[in-house]
Amino acid sequence: MSGTDEDRADALFQALSDRTRRDILRRVLAGEQSVTALADKYDMSFAAVQKHVAVLERAGLLTKRRQGREQLASGDVQAVRSVASMLEEFESVWRGRIARIDALLADDPPQPPHPHRSEEH
C-alpha cells in the first residue's frame, strides 16, 4: 500500500472520528441534502456544520455540487467501504487465530472433570 493510500486511510478515520460528522454522513448517504438543510438539524452554527461537511469532503467521503445558491452534498459509498474493509481484514486475522486456539485446545488429552492434587499419605 502506498503512502498516499495510507494518508487517505488516515483522513478517512479522522473524518469519521466525530459524532456529528458521522451523523452528517449517514444523512447524505441516504440521499443528497443541501448544506442549509443539514445545518438546520444541528444545534450549531451554519459555519460549524459547513466545516464538518468540508472535512468529510476532503476525506473523500462526501461530494458537493452547486445548484443556484444551494450547496448540495451527497455521500460516497465507495469511500465508506474502504474504511470498513480494513477492519474486516483484521477480523479475518482474528478468526484464523481463534480457529487455531480452538484446535490446540481440542488436542488436549481428556482431563478429569475435577482435577485435584493427590492425597497426602
Added chain:
Amino acid sequence: MPVVAVARDLDARTLTITARFDAPVERVWQLYADPRQLERVWGPPTHPATFVEHDLRPGGRTTYYMTSPEGERYAGWWEITAVDEPRSFTFDDGFADEDFNPMAAMPVSHNVYTFEPDAGGTVATFRSTFDSAEGLQTVLDMGVEEGATQAINQIDGLLAADAAA
C-alpha cells in the same frame, strides 16, 4: 464455530471479537502464559510466530517474530500493562527492529483479553484498538492477512451499529 460475536467500531478503530472455547478458563490462560503454545496460535500458517521472551505478569515484556514465506522476519514486542490471572490481561503490541528494540515510529495497538467461565467452557473477548488507521493498515501489511479481503456489503450495518452506540 467458536467465534460468537464480532463488533467493529469504525471511529474508535477497535475490533472486539468474542469466542467460546470448550476448555476451562485456566486452560485458556495457560495457552497465553506458555510461549510454546502461544506461538502455535499467534501467526497464520504462512507466517509462523516464534516467541523469544514471554512473561505474562504486570510490566512483563514479550518479544516475538513472525517469518514470512520468503524468510523475512517481522519482529514485535508486547508490554503487559495489567494482569488479573486467569480472567484478563492488558497489553500493548508494537513493532520492533531485529534486536527487538521497539520502533517508535511504528504503530502500537492496545489490547484487552478477557476470559469468563461459561458452563465448563470459556467465553473469551479479544479487543484490539489502533491509534490510527495507518497503524491498522501497517499491521495488515505486515503479512498477517489471512484469506482474501472480501467484498463489503455491510455499510448500513456498520453505520446502524454506530448509531445505536
